[in-house]
Every structure is written in C-alpha cells, then in structure tokens.
Amino acid sequence: MLSTLLGRLALPSFSKALPKIGDTERAALESGTVGFEGCFFEGRVDFSRLAAIPVQRPNAQEQAFLDRRVPELCRMLDDYAIDEAHDLPQEVWQYLREHGFFGMIIPRAFGGLEFAHATHAEVVTRIASVNIAAAVTVMVPNSLGPAELLLRYGTDAQKDHYLPRLARGVELPCFALTSPYAGSDAAAMPDVGVLTERLWNGVMTKGFALTFSKRYITLAPVASVVGISFNAIDPARPAGEQELGITCALIPVPHPGLEIGARHKPMRSAFMNGPVQAENMFIPLDWIIGGEANVGIGWRMLMECLAAGRSISLPALGVALQQTSLYVANGYAGLRNQFGLPIRRFHNVAEPLALMAADLYATDAARRMTACILDQGERPSVAGAILKYHVTEAGRTAINCGMDILGGKAICAGPSNLLSNAYRHTPIAITVEGANILTRALIIFGQGAVRCHPFVLKEIDAVAQGDPAALGQALLGHGRHLVLNFWRSLVHAPLVGEVPAGFEREARKIARLAAKFAFTSDICMGVLGGRLKRLELLSSRLGDVLSHLYMASACIWRYAWQSDARIEPVARGAVRRQIWLASQALRELFDNLPNPLLRVAGLIALRGLSPIRRLHDMETLAIADTLRDPQVVRLLCPDVEMPKSGGLCDLHDALRLASELGEEEALRLGSAIRQHKPFEEIAAASASPRALDFLRALDKVIQVDSFGSDGADS
Template sequence: MSLASLIGRWAMQPFSHALPPLGDTERAALEAGTVGFEGRLFAGRPDFDVLTAVGPNQLRAREEAFFSNEVPALCRMLDDHAIDQARDLPPEVWRFLREKRFFGMIIPEAFGGLGFGHFAHASVVARIASVNVATAVTVMVPNSLGPAELLLRYGTDAQKDHYLPRLADGRELPCFGLTSPYAGSDAAAIPDRGVLVEREFQGRRTRGFLVDFDKRYITLAPVATVVGLAFHAIDESRPEGQRELGITCALIPVPHEGMEIGRRHRPMDSAFMNGPIRGRQVFVPMDWVIGGEPQVGQGWRMLMECLAAGRAISLPALGSAMQQTALYVSNAYGQIREQFGLPVGKFHAVAGLIAQMSAELYASDAARRFTAAALDAGERPSVASAILKVQLTEAGRRAVNHGMDILGGKGIISGPSNLLGVAYRQAPIAITVEGANILTRALIVFGQGAVRCHPHVLDEMAAVQAKDETALGQALIAHGKHVAVNLWHSLFGAPVLGDPPEALAAEARLIARMSAKYALTADLAMGLLGGKLKRMELLSARLGDVLAHLYLASACVWRYRVDAAPELLPFAQAAIRLQLDEAGKILRDLYANLPTPGRRLLGALVLRRTAHLAPLRDVQLMALAELLRTRPDVVARLVPDLAEPGPGGLRDLMQAMALGAQLGDETAALNKVLRRTRSLDEAARSATDPALALAYLQAADKVIQVDDFEGPAREPEAADLSRAPAVQPAPSGPPPSARPPERTIPPRVPAT
C-alpha cells in the first residue's frame, strides 16, 4: 500500500467529520465562475508576469464613439437636484436612453444591441454615476443580472429572437424578481412556489406553473414591461421527496392575470424606480421558462453563474464613481474655500484626508479595471467579483463621508448647489444590494475563496465525497508541502516571482511576503478550526479582507505597468502601502482572536518581519496633497470617469476650477485683496486681466454660497418680536403616507 493510501485511510474519517456539509445551492455558488489572480495570492505565490499578462483596457471604435458622443450628451441632460426633487428621470432622458440603446449595452449587435465589452459597460455606468446615481442605476439594471443576460446565456432561440431586440431598443423594460420579504440574503430560501399544472391558455391546453409569489426591492418594477421571476418549481404528481424541481426562472409580460405591479418603494428617497411585485395563482406557461422545460430547476445555477461576473461590473462602477466625484469635489473645494487666510485644502487635517482618498481611489480603480480586463479576456472570477463589490462600495461610502467632512456646512444644505448630499444619502444602497456587504464579507469572500482559490482544498473535498483514500492522501501530501513552503517564506522572506515594474520592486516584495503569510494563516485557521470556521464569521471575514487588500495591492502593480504614467507613481506606491498596512492590521487582529492555545506564539512567528509595513507618514500624505493641488493633469488621470453634468453645483465647481487654472498663482493674490476690500469688482481690478479675475471671483463665490428657499407664511403681526408666533393649524386631509405613490411610466417607442 502506498504512502498516499495509508495517509488517506487514516484521514478519511476525521476529514469526513471536519469538512462542512454542502447543500446543492452552496455547491452551485462555490462552483460558479473561474479563479483568477486571487488564486495565486491564496496560494502564497503571486507571479507578477501572470499579473501583467492581463492586457490593458481597450475600447473598440464603436465604444469610443459612444463615449465621445452619447455619454457626454446624456450627462449634460442630467440635473442631479432636479431629478432628485422630481423623483423620476425627465421624459426626454427616458426617451434618449431608449433611442441610443443604453439599455442594450450587453446585447450583441446581431440582436440590435450595442454589444459592448465589460470595461466599456462599466465605464458608461461610472461616468453617468459621477453626475447622477439614479440614472446610472436605471441604465445599469437592464445590463446586469436579469432577463437580457439570462436569455443570452440560457434562453431558447425563440425567446432570444422575440425579447432581445425589444430589450435592446427599449420597447421592453425589464426587471428581475428574486428577493422576498422572508428571503433576502438567503435568496435560495425564497418561499415563492409554482406548482406544475395543465390548463387552458390562449385557446389550447398548456403545461406550466401556477405561481404564488411576493417580491420586494425590485428595481425598475414600477415601469417594467417584462418581469423575470425566480420561484421554486414543484411537481405534485411525483412521489413524496421528489416533488421539488428546484429554483426556476421565467419571463412574465406586463400586464398578466394575477400579477400586481406598479407600486413603488423609495430607497433612501432616491429617484430611480424600485418596487414590489406580487402574484396570486399566476399561470406561467412552460414556454415562458427561460430556456424552456430543460432548464426547469436550473435557476439557481443560472443566477450564480451570471453573478460570478456581474458583481464585478455595475456596483463597483458606482463605488468608483462616488470616489472620483468625492475626490474631485474635496480637492477643488479645498482650493477655493478659504478660512483663517488659507485655502482649507492646505490645512494638514484636510490635506491628509484628501491624500488618503486619492490613494484609496488609485487602488479601487486599479482593481476595477484589472478585473474588467480579465472579464474581457474570458475569465469569470467569482471571488474577485465579490471582493470588488464589497471593497469598492465601501470605499465609495468612505470617500463621500470624507468629502462631507471637508465641505462642512456647504455639504449639508440641500439644493441645486449641493455637491455631495444626494450621493451621501444614496451610498448605503450600493452597500446593500446584490448581497449585503456584511454577508458577503462574512460568508462569501473567504468561504468561496477557501474552496475555489486554495490549490488543494477542492481536491480534498472531492476525494472525501468520493471516498477515495488514495486521492485524499495525495492531496494531503501536496497540501503539507504547500504549508511548509509558505512557513519558510513567512519566516525568512518570499521570492518575487516574475518581473514587476522596477519602480515598484520594493512594494512587490512586500506583496509576495504578505501573500505567503496570508496563505499560511488561512491553512492554520482551517486546520485548527475545521468546519467550525464556517460559523466563526468574524474570523472568516478577516481572512476575506486580507485577501481583498492583497488583491487591490496587486492590481496597483498591474495598473502602473499598463498605464505607463510615471506621474502617478507616488499614488501607486501609497495605494499599495495603504492596502498592505490594512492587511497587516487585520492579520494581527485575527491572531489575537483565534480561539486556540498558543495563538500569541503563532502570531509572533507568522507576522515576523512585518514591522516596516507602517502606514504612510504625514510627509508622504502632504506630498500627495501638494500634487493634487498643483497638478490638474494628475487629478484628471485619477478621475477619468468624471463627466460634465447639467446645471448645478458640480458644474459650477468645474467652471470655477477652469477659470482658476487660467489665472494660476494669481488667485492667491486676488483672495488677499478680496479679504481687504470685500468687493469682487475692486479685487478684480488689481489683476493683470480684470475680466478673467472677475469671472473667477464670481464663479468661486457661487461655489461658496449655499441655497435658501422660501420660508413658511407668516401673519403680519408675527413680525412683532414681542409677541409669540402664531401656532399654525394642523393641515387637513390624510397624511402623506396615506397617499398612493406616484407612478411615471415612460412612453413606449413604437415598434418598427
């Protein structure tokens, strides 16, 4: 008997008990997608040649033309405040989105769509979101997980031929109903049921499902003309125990008998359409099942396979757009707004925050672009997609929070000139949808990564399931060698594989070393805790976070090479250092919380030689802030998706910055004169170009001002301050909550 067989025989029983049991839905989620560079990080072997073999992001001619024409035209139509107040997009915007086929970006040209790649799709969403999030969400949903993508991958030819051209040109507007009141994050537990029946439908006997469902949080539902629906299919004619056919996806036209649709939710009072869908005894013919009868029961697999890529596109694009807008606004406002005789951006507390925002943005956008390039190359990295969804939406929220701190009172006064208020209110939405971040961190990133990305765990699980002792022994021997190598690299230094950019050689060594320490830590945690680790979500979340920070740091190396932008080197270095510093802190916390004896000794050994992974020093942050203040070209490279909006505070800020750039250093002298005279005209006359100076001062003043509105009506005698104000009578009529929500259905484009 071979050594592998002996080891396998000895280990089979304890491993059978230690490995957590997997249900069908968990298995479908774990097996969805592919493994990218995150797998090399999990193994402790980041190869920088493999990293940089992923080519740069490229736009085709048609995509470039769309970016140069349709996208800027749309953004100039968007007034963030007006849309927010109207709680809907203007009719002309709905019409433009249809006519220019924004809803058909992922649909191939053969079906009348734009046929864009993943990077182009994500960049369109980011540019729109930099101006108005509600419009970006409206564009993003038809191009994300939903009817179009499901039809492209699994639909019958008849379904594709009917729906895809109509979805591409906006004649049909889709939504997808998955979430129910009793199954949110645990989406596989939806209680919605469809019983297989045969009944009269459109003049003939038809097999199908009689479905009862209750869905909520469904974006575009109030205006949708076709509903994608997920439900559990049941065949009651089968023996007990075989009746569950599995989750099934179908398309239902609007209106349809038994389905209630049209009411509206108000997610953080946002303007995009979102609402519930309910159905009682809704008949769904078999022809409406996506893919027809062969795909009955395959819905969960479909959704997981689509989500493996989809998480990396739309929501990360929203997060990146929020970061870009917040950085631009904070940096620009910090130059225009003065207090104590200085631009507020020169105060170290503000400058350090702006510098940190820029370093975080460099890393976030690097990861987003790197993953988009991998997707365009045919990969479907499910773990990387989950990493991006969590990290970029959280980074977007942090950036907006920092921006609000810097804006001060300017940031909290609502109105047309507000710069970040709407984004601040909407930031939690991206955190919540497509898998709440708290769940994704705790269960998915490491839970899926430990199986898919680890070089040996999947082989071990397969061997245990097959009761193959030899295969288990072979996998364990390979696993033991893997642990020994990572232990050596953790203690004495890891080699740098491949050829990273020379300017980032030191950072590449740190990534390699931290990757080895992470791989060893992951093996120790799994070995010491076994299946219990699945339930110890604080620990598994930390393990997932370290992998995420390593992924973002590695993406910075890729971005610096493909960008060929030496002026961004300080930001690349700072971004990598910030990510590795976070990874180190999390690892220290993890070892402090391992529920095993000797955790301090383990931590001291594994985390040896990480003392120099210190956060950026103040002088480095100030250097970044100075670059942002004095190099508009650097800012433009960091915020490439920032679009010119319609009227409002952001456009006013852009105009003030453009005029200030023409004046150059003369703005400081102008502000000194203005502090003495308090007259824009008099201050402008002191400049070499008074007309330009006056235009700048007026634009800067417009940026500094905030909005005010008409107050409540006052009785004439109320002007007498010696009298108490009259008590206003309570309004008559029902409260606002008793009124039905508005429903605005955009006009349909006539069929051609």
C-alpha cells in the first residue's frame, strides 16, 4: 500500500525530527478535550458549531444565590479594612461556611451546592470586583484541589468522609504542589514518599514515609486538610524501576510530623498563604486519593483537573479586574472636570476607555463561552491556557489604564481609594497556576499544536510505536490538509455557518486567518521540527494568533445571544481588534523566521492581510461615546458588586445622583464646584432638589484620604 511504503520511507527521518514525549508531557497533552479551538488547526471555522454552544443560564437555586447570598457577602467586605487587618473578618469566614461558598462544585448528594461552571465563575468574579482576598479564599477550595480530585478519583469512603465536611466548611482544604526548587517545572518536584511499613494505630500498616517542602500554598495557614503531591518510590523494586510516579494524598491537620510554616504575604494580600513541610512523615496507603490503585498517576490527575480549573478561577479574577477598572475609570472620568469638560471627553482618556471596553468584551466573551463548554462536559485544556494568559494580562492592562486615568486619586492609599489594592494584587493572577511567561511560550501553541492538530499526534504515536502504515496514513492525511489550507489561504476560505447579521465581513476574515494560521503552523512544524519548541518567541506568536482568533470568534458567539444595538459598536470593535491583533502576530512571526523557505511561505500566507487594520481613531472614539450610557456600562460590567464601604460605594452614589440630574446639569454643577463657594449656595441655583446631595457625593469622590504624621487616619 502507498501509505505503508510512505511510512517506511519517512520513519527514519521522522524518528529524528519529531520531539520525544515523556510520560509527564504526554499526561499533559492527553488531559482534557479539544473544543472549538481545534477548528483553527483544521483551518476551517464552522460558525454553526460556534452557534451550537448553548448559553448556560443559572437555574433557580443558582440565581437566588447570585441575587441574595453574593450581594450580602459583598456588603460585608471592606477592602481597605481587610487589607489593613491582613485577614477576613471572622463573620465573613462564618458566612462563607454557613452558606456553602466552599462547596460550589460539590454535588448536592454530599451537601454541596452543585453549581454549573458558569455560575461558579460568576460568583468568583462578583466577589473579586470588591475584594480580591475574599475571592481567592472562595476560589481555592472550588478550583484545583482536594474536592475536585476526590470527586473524580476518590474512593467511596474518601468521598463519604470528606465531601460533606468540605461542603459545609467543617474542613478547609489546601493543595500543596509547588516546591522551592520546582516551580514552573512542577513535574520535577524533589518531594518523595518512600513505600514502607510502620506501626499505625497499633497495627503494622503499609504506607509512605514523606519528605517534602512546599511553598506558596494558598489557605495552608488555616487548612484542616492538606492535599499533597510527591514522587512515590518503592525501594524493594530493582534499580531503575523504583520510581512509581507522582502521587496525590490527603493529610488531616494536625498530623504528627506535618508542619505548617510561617505565613507568606503575596503582595501583602490578606488571603492566607504559606509553606507546608515534613520530614520522614508516615501516611497510610488509604490516604492516597483513590487508594493504592492511584499510586503513580497523580500528574495525570492534576493535569485533567487543571484543564477545567484553569478556565474558571483566574479568568474570573482577570475579568473582575477589567470590569472594576472600566466601571471606576469611566465613572470617574465622567464626573471629574478639567478645563470645563469631563475628562472622558479628552481623546487621550477616551481611547484607553474604549480599548478597555473592547478588550473586556472579548475576554469576557471567551471566558463565558468556555464556561458553557465546560458545562457540556468538555475539558478544553488549550482554551483554558488561552484564558489564563490573555484574561489575566487584559486585567493587568485595564487596571494600569484605570490608574493612569484616575491619576493622584489612584495612588493615595486609604478607604476611599478605588483601585490601588486590586492593582497591587494583579501580579498574583499573572504568576500562579502556570506563570504567564510559561503559559504563552510553551502551553498555548506547544500543547495546542499536538493536542488539537488533526494529524500531528497520530504521527508522533506512529513513530513511537514504529508503525509505518499508521505513519503513512497520517502523512497522507496531513498532506491533503496542507494543500487544502494553502488553497484557502491563497484563494478562498468559505464562510461556513451563519453569523449575526452585520458580522459577515468579520467572520470571513476570521475564516481566512484561520486557514493562514493552519498553513503557517504546518510549515513551521514541518521545517523547524522539534526546534520550534525551543524557539519560544516564534511559538509564542503562533499561540497569540490562535488566542486572538478564539477570542474574536467568542465575540461573535456572545453577540448572537446578546444582540443589543446599544452595545453593537463595542462588540464590532472587539471582534475587529482581535482580528487585527491576530494578523499582527502573524506578521511578526514571519518577520522573525530564521529559515529562507519559511520566509517564502510567509509571502504566500500574508497575501490578503492588507485590508486588516487597527481601529480608526473615530471608531475608537465612537466606542468611548457609547460608555456615556450607564446601561452600556452595566452590560459590560454586570458583575461589579457594592462593598460594605469605601471609594466604590462613593463613586456609585455620585453616578446614581448624576444620572438623576441628567448629564447637562451634572456637568454644570461639576464645573461650579471649582468656584470655592459653599455647596449650599451652588445648589440653590439649581432646579434639582438633589443638587446638594450630588455636590457632596462628587466632592467625596474627588477627595483622597489623609493621615497623621504617625500614619493614623486623620
């Protein structure tokens, strides 16, 4: 057969060219599922498949929780007071336990809330909009950790014991993965467990003697059960066969030999974080998650759980940063007058506001779409990596813009400060659950190219198994795939499926870019082979193209079910901005390719990209103009909650009163406040009975906190 002959001819060279995949890397590659992001490696975007992703609406129980419990909690949170105390108030801890915030992912059969992923994400986003520390405290037990591992892999006895206690908050968990000498390279952790027998409860018992040192473990200082990962070793086996693999266990606190170390303070945050360590500490085999049968498969367990958790928790924090930053910056820019105008009328303020809105629309669309995919039972690991990197980076960009717009108001600490605590927390989301540098350089494209490509993994497996027939079949399919995407890149990429009216042009550009991305990916992998993994700047740009196409498509998905004419300029600007960013990443890739053959391929792939351009100034200013409508801001920032007190409450009150007065009268009063007249005198000239209230509220927003020379409030 042709395929067998081709495979035999290709096998020797492919054995040298294709990267070798170790057990831990294979576990990461095979974790999760391939979702909509896979179509970009196919080079064919099917918008009917996009439209088929259902919107996950909260059920009655979830909606009641969002409408009552979450606002009640947020009204207990004083951002400044929590930051100063370095802890949540005891009544907040109690409220979280009583109302099931730690058990959102646990089934009702075990006493949990059993929320959908979309609702779980919304709860975290809303809490994070007023206090990051409280959001992290809620997020960790519901993310990668004991509860999810128990649900998927635990024994019946482990589930029956732990899950009801975790759901009620009787047990507070943490999970210890990162070691001082194994951060991003977590699979190389030096922590070990030696298989042995010791006297346990009066009986000789088989188990592990653990020696480990873990750090950066969120909730460790207050945890009552510690999840732990370690390398299992059986010294009774022959040399070379003693390493059993990474293993996960649960350890109750206190336990002889377990030491919870001194507390860490990431960016001086109030959430609990610290080290966990032990020396020759014994645990019975029953404490292995899933029992003895799961010894050695802990890395696969962690990767499969991370495929879901990475899509929820940190993207929720990133979107909360974006929503709060836009709500605060836009609101403040509408109230703050300089040179006789609200500062949002100045173009250098309007532009960042508009880009914040467009980027928020895109990242939030991708986050919501991926959560809905999760609720269909999928585990899109590559999409999760896209969200982790791009949403947290967008949060960092948004809060930087917000700080710029607020100026002196933003940098003076105190109860009335609007952004500084969140600004200080922002690097935490960038750093954890796979540092963004690592995620962009190695995971998005590196994992995506193997996991999502229709033929690459088949080729790697065929080479590993020495199967020429399978390799030949994969190569023939890959060849057809390459030729088809060459044609689509050069001539015609059809629009497949229906898109919202008025978005056909943008959808065609996405389809064309997808074909160019697929063609480019194949050419780069074919010519550079395993070297592409080490050429991180190139693979990062390929990942950027994939990511921006995914977010552009998510914008179209979102507008299909939220087709509000008031937000249409933002939606269109968002999708066009993502398309432009994808095209720029592709151009930068070809500008930096080290191979002449690849540069020739770039001339082909870049044909037809010239009509793709960044937003014009007038389009950007039109987006900024839509933000003068409070309803548009509410559509973009639906998860911003009100705290117990502080600057966010002050801003909300001033904006509410400005809306009651009307834009023209609020502007007049805002200008008059600079005349050094008593507020009562200024208000007397107004026809509105709320003028004095507005002036006082506006002054409260403009003023900053002052302190005595000893630092105490004055």
